[in-house]
Amino acid sequence: MRLLSTILVALRALRRNALRSILTALGIIIGVGAVIAMVSIGNGAKSQVEASIASLGQNIVSVFPGTSTSGGMRGGWGSASSLTVDDVMAIRDEIAGVVSVSPEIRDRTQILANGLNWNSQISGVDTNILDIRMWTIAEGAMFSDGDVRSGAKVCVIGNTVAQQLFAETDPIGQTLRLRNVPFKVVGVLGAKGFNYFGQDQDDVVFIPYSAHLRHIARRQFINSILIQAVSPEQMPRIQQDVTDLLQQRRSGREPDFTVRNQLELAEAATATTKTMTVLLGAIAGVSLIVGGIGIMNIMLVSVTERTREIGIRLAVGAHGRDVLLQFLTEAIILSLMGGTLGILLGVGSSQLISKLNNWPVLVSTPAVVGAFVFSAVIGIFFGFYPARKAAALDPIEALRYE
Structure with a gap:
C-alpha cells in the first residue's frame, strides 16, 4: 500500500x-x-x-588464381593465370565431401540479338552451377552435360539480358552473337536481383565452359573454381584438402592460388x-x-x-x-x-x-x-x-x- x-x-x-x-x-x-x-x-x-551472401550459394568453397603475396611482392586474387579444368576434375574425383564443382570463366562482351545489343558478363560454367549458386530456370531448360562435353554453342540467359534483348519476343530458340559467334538460347534464369557487392546477378549469360574456352576466351586457364560442400561443418576441412591437392599438383612450387570458403566472406x-x-x-x-x-x-x-x-x-x-x-x-x-x-x-x-x-x-x-x-x-x-x-x-x- x-x-x-x-x-x-x-x-x-x-x-x-x-x-x-x-x-x-x-x-x-x-x-x-x-x-x-x-x-x-x-x-x-x-x-x-x-x-x-546466401543467394551466392550454400556451403561454397572458392578457388582463385593468384595469392596475396608472391616472391615477397603483393599480388592478389586473380593476379595470375594458373587454374585449369584439370584442377576441377581432380577436385571432383579426389576430395571427399564435395557435392558439386564447376569451373567459371568470366568475360564481359557485347551481345548482339534481335537487332539490339547489350554488354553483359559471359560465364562459362558446368551444369552444376544451378545447384552451386542456387539458380532456377524460369523458361526453357539448362544446357546438358552432353552440351558441355561437346562444347555446344548454346546458352542460358539472365532475366536482365532477356528484358534488354527479347522484351517483346520469346527468347527460347533465338540466336544471339557473342564476339560474332552464334549461340542458341535454350533457357532463361529465374530473377535474383543485386548481390552484396552491388552487382546485378541477372545480367549474365551462361554457356558451357568448353565452348567458352574454345570460342570466347580462347585460352586454357579459368577464372575460378566453385565447390559446394556437403555441409558447413565440412567446409574448413575441404578448404584445406583442396589447398593440399592443388599444391601437390604443382610439384611443391610456390602457391599460385587462393582458397576461400563462404563462412569467411560471411563473417x-x-x-x-x-x-x-x-x-x-x-x-x-x-x-x-x-x-x-x-x-x-x-x-x-x-x-x-x-x-x-x-x-x-x-x-x-x-x-x-x-x-x-x-x-x-x-x-x-x-x-x-x-x-x-x-x-x-x-x-x-x-x-x-x-x-x-x-x-x-x-x-x-x-x-x-x-x-x-x-x-x-x-x-x-x-x-x-x-x-x-x-x-x-x-x-x-x-x-x-x-
Missing part, C-alpha cells in the same frame, strides 16, 4: 507540472527512439548482407555491419545519458521549489526514506514514460525510414527491451542524487525556506 501511495503522490506531482514533465522526458524519448531506430537499421543491413561482411550497429547504437545511447542528466537537473530544481512541502512532510512524521522514495519514483516514472514513448517513436521512425528510402529494417526485441530497461536504470541513477538531497533536508530549515 505504501508503494502504491508513493506512486500516486508522484503521479500527482508530475501532473501538476505536466509541460515540465513532458519536456524532461523528451531527452529519454529521443534517446530510446534513436537507439531502437539505429539498431533496427543496422540489423536490417546485417540481414540483407546475410541474405545476399567479414557481418562483422562490418555489427560494428556499424554498435557504433550507431552507442552514438544514439549518448542522447540517453543526456536525457538522464536533464532528469537530474529538473529533479534538483523540483527539490528546491518543494523545500517547504518536504519540510511539512518530515514535520508531520514522514521518514527520510519516504521522501527519497517519492522523488526517486518521480524520476523513474519520467524515465519509463520516456522509454515507452521512445519505443513507439523508434519503431515508427524505423518503418518510415524503410518505406521512404527502401532500406531494410529489423526491429529487434532485445534492443527494445534493453532500451526500455536502460531508461529505467537512467531514472534510478540520475534520480537518486536529487532524491537523497531531498531526504536529507532538515525539517526546521525546510519550513523556514521561502
Whole structure:
C-alpha cells in the first residue's frame, strides 16, 4: 500500500507540472527512439548482407588464381593465370565431401540479338552451377552435360539480358552473337536481383565452359573454381584438402592460388555491419545519458521549489526514506514514460525510414527491451542524487525556506 501511495503522490506531482514533465522526458524519448531506430537499421543491413551472401550459394568453397603475396611482392586474387579444368576434375574425383564443382570463366562482351545489343558478363560454367549458386530456370531448360562435353554453342540467359534483348519476343530458340559467334538460347534464369557487392546477378549469360574456352576466351586457364560442400561443418576441412591437392599438383612450387570458403566472406561482411550497429547504437545511447542528466537537473530544481512541502512532510512524521522514495519514483516514472514513448517513436521512425528510402529494417526485441530497461536504470541513477538531497533536508530549515 505504501508503494502504491508513493506512486500516486508522484503521479500527482508530475501532473501538476505536466509541460515540465513532458519536456524532461523528451531527452529519454529521443534517446530510446534513436537507439531502437539505429539498431533496427543496422540489423536490417546485417540481414540483407546475410541474405545476399546466401543467394551466392550454400556451403561454397572458392578457388582463385593468384595469392596475396608472391616472391615477397603483393599480388592478389586473380593476379595470375594458373587454374585449369584439370584442377576441377581432380577436385571432383579426389576430395571427399564435395557435392558439386564447376569451373567459371568470366568475360564481359557485347551481345548482339534481335537487332539490339547489350554488354553483359559471359560465364562459362558446368551444369552444376544451378545447384552451386542456387539458380532456377524460369523458361526453357539448362544446357546438358552432353552440351558441355561437346562444347555446344548454346546458352542460358539472365532475366536482365532477356528484358534488354527479347522484351517483346520469346527468347527460347533465338540466336544471339557473342564476339560474332552464334549461340542458341535454350533457357532463361529465374530473377535474383543485386548481390552484396552491388552487382546485378541477372545480367549474365551462361554457356558451357568448353565452348567458352574454345570460342570466347580462347585460352586454357579459368577464372575460378566453385565447390559446394556437403555441409558447413565440412567446409574448413575441404578448404584445406583442396589447398593440399592443388599444391601437390604443382610439384611443391610456390602457391599460385587462393582458397576461400563462404563462412569467411560471411563473417567479414557481418562483422562490418555489427560494428556499424554498435557504433550507431552507442552514438544514439549518448542522447540517453543526456536525457538522464536533464532528469537530474529538473529533479534538483523540483527539490528546491518543494523545500517547504518536504519540510511539512518530515514535520508531520514522514521518514527520510519516504521522501527519497517519492522523488526517486518521480524520476523513474519520467524515465519509463520516456522509454515507452521512445519505443513507439523508434519503431515508427524505423518503418518510415524503410518505406521512404527502401532500406531494410529489423526491429529487434532485445534492443527494445534493453532500451526500455536502460531508461529505467537512467531514472534510478540520475534520480537518486536529487532524491537523497531531498531526504536529507532538515525539517526546521525546510519550513523556514521561502
